[in-house]
Each structure stands twice: as structure tokens, then as C-alpha cells.
Amino acid sequence: TQLLEQSPQFLSIQEGENLTVYCNSSSVFSSLQWYRQEPGEGPVLLVTVVTGGEVKKLKRLTFQFGDARKDSSLHITAAQPGDTGLYLCAGEGDMRFGAGTRLTVKP
Amino acid sequence: DAGVTQSPTHLIKTRGQQVTLRCSPKSGHDTVSWYQQALGQGPQFIFQYYEEEERQRGNFPDRFSGHQFPNYSSELNVNALLLGDSALYLCASSRGGGHPDASAKFFGPGTRLTVL
Secondary structure, eight states: OOOOEEEOSEEEEETTOOEEEEEEOSSOOSOEEEEEEOTTSOOEEEEEEOSTTOEEEETTEEEEEOTTSSEEEEEESSOOGGGOEEEEEEETTOOOBOOOEEEEEEO | OOOOEEEOSEEEEOTTOOEEEEEEOOTTOOEEEEEEEOTTSOOEEEEEEETTEEEEEOSOOTTEEEEEOTTSOEEEEEOSOOGGGOEEEEEEEEOOTTOTTTTOOEEOOOEEEEEO
16 A cells, blocks of 8 residues: 655645645655645646656646655745645555645635 | 536435435546545545446445446445445546556545435
8 A cells, every 4th residue: 555645734824925745655656646625625636747856837836756756745836825725645556645735825 | 528527416314324426427537436535634545446347445344335337427335324424425537548647537526425
């Protein structure tokens, strides 16, 4: 079983601040996905990272896949209240998600 | 292009009853996965269906069963409901068969099940 650990579990920041959340595993993944889930809705796919060391940008969100493909990070620049939600990671070939990071951005 | 749809959106049952939840995958997707998400937690994998067969299963009892139809839609059945089965049940569709995008899952809005 590939275990995904996400940190921090909770994060509350002010609008305009930067933040980074992490997804770590002892296993190697062929690819890894990040999702965001808002209350009462299903998770929405944000990005898939495939290559070790890969960096992908989605507006103010920057995703990085570790060189060894065991970990990933999500960095948000100048966070906005609309970024509030549960951020989840999931590894390819594994049906399991991490427990998620619950982000609250206060106006 | 319709995304993943689930029905019903909300459901209230009593302990011991049985429930059936339904899911229609995104167009072009042939694989359906079911998840249980308790309040404040991440989704927990129940099982996955591909080519009308259960391919993988999480740590859930046999009270949880499913089915996939030839049109790729799927049902989740839960028997002998317990209070602890109250949760948001999510369906996710993806492309199977080794497709490069196979791991990317598209989720429906979920069915909120309350067991009283």
C-alpha cells in the first residue's frame, strides 16, 4: 500500500500571503495528481505531474514533482479567499488519496 | 460534454436499511471508482470497476457491493446500513486500459447519505 502523507493538515492565512503544502510518500509514483475540493462538492483535478523535477504552473499555483518522484509540493502565491478548500494528492496506480490540507484564506 | 453525474444528491435512511447509489461516468471514460468521504476527512477508496468487473477494492466490508453496466455506468449498494455509513459518497471516472491519462480522475458532486 502506497501511503501518501500531506502536510500541514490545516492552514489558515490572510489574503495576499504565500503558502506551500506538501505530499510525501516512501514509494515512487509514475505520476501524481493534485485536486481541490470545495465544501459539498467533489474534488476537481488541478494538475498531473509526471516527470521527476517537473514544475507546472496554473495561474498563481505552482506544482512541483520531486526528483525521485516520491513527493510533491503545491505553492500558492498571493492567496485569495477563492483558494479556500481541501487540497488532495493522489498517486498513479493507487486509488488512495492523502488526507488533504484544509486551507482557509481570510479576506 | 456531460461530466460525471450521480444520483440521488441526498438520501436519508435508517439503520439496517439498504441503499443504491448511481453514477454515470464522463463521456469517453470506462472506469468507475467509488469513494466514501466522512466529514472533515479525505476520500476513502471503496472499489473500482472496469469492463464490468471489480478490479480493486479498499478496506470496506462485504456490505458494500457494486456493479458496472455495459454503458459504463455504475451502482454502489450498501446493505445493513450503520450510523457510521453516513458520509458523502463520491464517484470518479477515468480511462482504463493503460491509457496515459488513466490515473486522472473526474469526480461527480457526490451523494450525501445520512443514516438515522
